[in-house]
Amino acid sequence: LFFPEQRSCFGFPVSVFFIVVNEFCERFSYYGMRAVLILYFRYYLHWDEDLSTAIYHTFVALCYLTPILGAIIADSWLGKFKTIVYLSIVYTIGQAVLAVSAIHDLTDNNRDGTPDNLQLHIALSMVGLLLIALGTGGIKPCVAAFGGDQFEEDQEKQRSRFFSIFYLAINAGSLISTVLTPVLRAQECGIHTKEKCYALAFGVPAVLMAVALFVFIIGSKLYKKESPQGNVILRVSKCIGFAIRNRWRHRSKRYPKREHWLDWAQEKYDKRLIAQIKMVMKVLFLYIPLPMYWALFDQQGSRWTxxxxxxxxxxxxxxxxxxxxxxxxPILIIFMVPVFDVAIYPLIAKCGINFTPLRRMTIGMFLAALAFFSAALVQIQIDKTLPKFPGTDYTQSKIINLGNSQANVTLLEENLNYSVDPYKATDYFNFKTHSVQKLQVSYQNNTTNTDLSFHSGTRETILLTDKYEAKLLEDLQEKPEQGNNAIRFVNALQQDVTIKVGSTIFENVTSSSATNYTLLPRGSHEISLETAHRYCTRKSLQLGFGSSYTILIKGECTGETFDLEYIKDIDPNTVHMAWQIPQYFLMTCGEVVFSVTGLEFSYSQAPYNMKAVLQAGWLLTTAVGNIIVLIVAEAGQINEQWAEYVLFAALLVAVCIIFAIMAYFYTYVDPAEIEAQFDEDNEKQGLELQKANGFSNSDRCVSQTKI
Structure with missing residues (x-):
């Protein structure tokens, strides 16, 4: 319909361009959704960090388990084209359901901002993620192979270039979506309440997935569609299962031993297939330590975020x-892959070092471990800047003086003495909660005693009013999340006021009282003050990331502005995100020498018809790696995050040593040579059989020609 005559473009089949665009849109959809997923769990569904991490890695594990199902469906039943279409529909529905689950006005909201019917949002989220995992995993083994099917046998060069373009489309989609969807998430949206716009951040990937499906379908008339040929994974599984059962049936000592346990399948399967499976099993055995690498790699989207x-x-x-x-x-990947291929590997070769694929993979695992040691060092520096909240049986307090003269404050039982200037505050101080019940305030020639009831394990502000009476304000008990800034206002005027900042309005704030905290993003924000007779505005100070302030309104409107006093409750974040770049650099270098090399190694060591089996095994290691993370997140119960990073790094170093030993004893093979030997043996057996039956060479030639 769209291209009735034109079947090639720039030497490529026109059909592959539809496949490349489809892959770009699909990868945009997947990585865009995944980029904000951990924050959606943490700050929209309000799960704690461990549960958020566990669910995130459960989802990623499912995405790498379902490719086996997709491969079986495509090869044994529907074929690649129909499998991609049907599972892409499932995929698109899943993205749409996830976007709907993030609509904040879907139900009423509680005062803390969480949806009133939180279970509905969670249920929709889980349904959406299950459909996405089935869709993205199911089409994963089909799309690239379907693209390769579009080329003729004499188009090896074009096919190779196609896979390079295909890989570029993957990274381009990943890069653009990882930049864009966090920007969409950071927007505020909603009809009744203004919250971070996760619905938009999920909705755009859903639209891109629909575009991917549409583009793929409109190229239907141009595709070469091969019929299902039977699934090699099932054949291999059946052969292995038969060998195990047969060996178990003949486990008595009177049966002679065989060179390899797979040889017990010779009663039913030919030797060529068994030899091919032996080669595959050797590589799969090397895969056993690999999940630990993926356990670290995929935490870029969870713990590192x-x-x-x-x-x-x-x-x-x-x-x-x-x-x-x-x-x-993805930015580093685009640059580092050619750097390694063009510069680093040739330089190592010139130095006379035999940098074999398995040695490269070992180095890649070690670099990933170094990346996590680097993350631990960054986390230690972050922890130094975090506020120290009180432990059990202790209270942390500070004193704010709203009076016009200096106040001297004594916590009688602890004999703690503080002098506080007008409209100023002390730093936080600690004391045993139940040891302090009375507060003595002296100013000028007057002294008053006030009974106070402090709460254990909390931060509280002692607010001295203009009459030097004392009241308690509950402070934040943790640092503001997502880099937001928490501010509250204290009215130090003698009249009621209305305060507006951002989209939040505090009406009729009485004298010597405080508002609730409101969250503001980085930057300067307009603050409006309205009294009975005046209205004025002014800009706030420049807020950073993660700070908290108590702002005293200490002066009425004078002209167009009014006086504020900022009292810092929590310092802003001071460790810069640029310090994460070294850990990303180390992890990306590890990915280049581990992941890319691992795929090449698996391809070179696999028989021509068993490459799908090793691809399934390779994807399975990623799934198991994510399962390791969720086990550690749920069962580890490690209080310090830097310690968890060190634990993962140490485990990978140990696994790296084990893998290096396994690699040392591995013997590289040429599958084509081994298969050729079986072809020669079969030919010799055929000749011997013909001679035994009285055939000559000329008879054989005639016979074969007739056949």
Missing amino acids: LQATTMDGNFGALIIQPDQMQMVN
């Missing part, structure tokens, strides 16, 4: 969102 929420994202002209830091990986 959460780490970035406690850091300063001000890059001068650019303000980087925490989930945007993931873009460092």
Whole structure:
């Protein structure tokens, strides 16, 4: 319909351009959704960090388990084209359901901002993610192979270039979406309440997935569609199962031993297939330690993103969102792959070092471990800047003086003495909660005693009113999340006021009282003050990331402005996000020498018809790696995040040593040579059989010609 005559373009089949565009849109959809997913769990569904991490890695694990199902469906039943179409429909529905689950006005909202019917949002989220995992995993083994099917046998060069373009489309989609969707998430949207716009951040990837499906379908008339040929994974599984059962049936000592346990399948399967499976099993055995690498690698989207929420994202002209830091990986990949191929590998070869594929993979695992040691060092520096909240049986307090003269305050039982100037505050101080019940305030020639009831394990502000009476204000008990800033206002005037900041309005704030905290993003914000007779505005100070302030309104409107006094409750984030770049650099270098090399190694060591089996095994290692993360997140119960990073790094170093030993004893093979030997043996057996039956060479030639 669209291209009735034109079947090639620039030497490529026109059909492959539809496949490349489809892959770009699909990868945009997947990585865009995944970039903000951990923050959606943490700050929209309000799960804790461990549960958010566990669910995130469960989802990623499912995405790498379902490719086996997709391969079986495509090869044994529907074929690649129909499998891609049907599962892409499932995929698109899943993205749409996830976007709907993030609509904040879907139900009423509680005072803390969480949806009133939170279970509905969670249920829709889980349904959407399950459909996405089935869709993206199911089409994963089909799309690239379907693209390769479009080329003729004599188009090896074009096919090779296609896969390079295909890989570029993957990274381009990943990079653009990782930059864009965090920007969409950071917007405020909603009809009744203004919240971070996760619905938009998920909705755009849903639209891109629909575009991917549409583009793929309109190229239907141009595709070469091969019929299902039977699934090699099932054949291999059946052969292995038969060998195990047969060996078990003949386990008594009177049966002679065989050279390899797979040889017990010779009663039913030919030796060529068994030899091919032996080659595959040797590689799969090497895969056993690999999940530990993926356990670290995929934490870029979970733990590292959460780490970035406690850091300063001000890059001068650019303000980087925490989930945007993931873009460092695809950017570095685009540059590092050619650098390694063109410069580093040839340089190592010139130095006379035999840098074999398995040695490269070992180095890649070691670099990933170094990346996590680097992340631990960054986390230690972050922890030094975090506020120290009180432990059990202790209270942390500060004193704010709203009076016009200096106040001397004594916590009688602890004999703690503080002098506080007008409209100023002390620093936080600690004391045993139940040891302090009375507060003595002296100013000028007057002294008053006030009974106070402090709460254990909390931060509280002692607010001295203009009459030097004392009241308690509950302070934040944790650092503001997502890099936001928490501010509240204290009215030090003698009249009621209305305060507006951002989209939040505090009406009729009485004298000597405080508002609730409101969250504001980085930057300067307009603050409006309205009294009975005047209205004025002024700009706030420049807020950073993760700070908290109590702002005293100490002066009425004078002209167009009014006086404010800022009292810092929590310092802003001071560790810059740029310190994450070394860990991303190390992880990306590890990915280049581990992941890319691993795929090449698996391809070179696999028989021509068993490459799909090793691809399934390779994807399975990623799934198992994510399962390791969720086990550690849920069962580890490690209080310090830096210690968890060190634990993962140490485990990978140990696994790296084991893998190096396994690699040392591995013997590289040429599958083509081994298969050729079986072809020669079969030919010799055929000749011997013909001679035994009285055939000559000429008879054989005639016979074969007739056949």
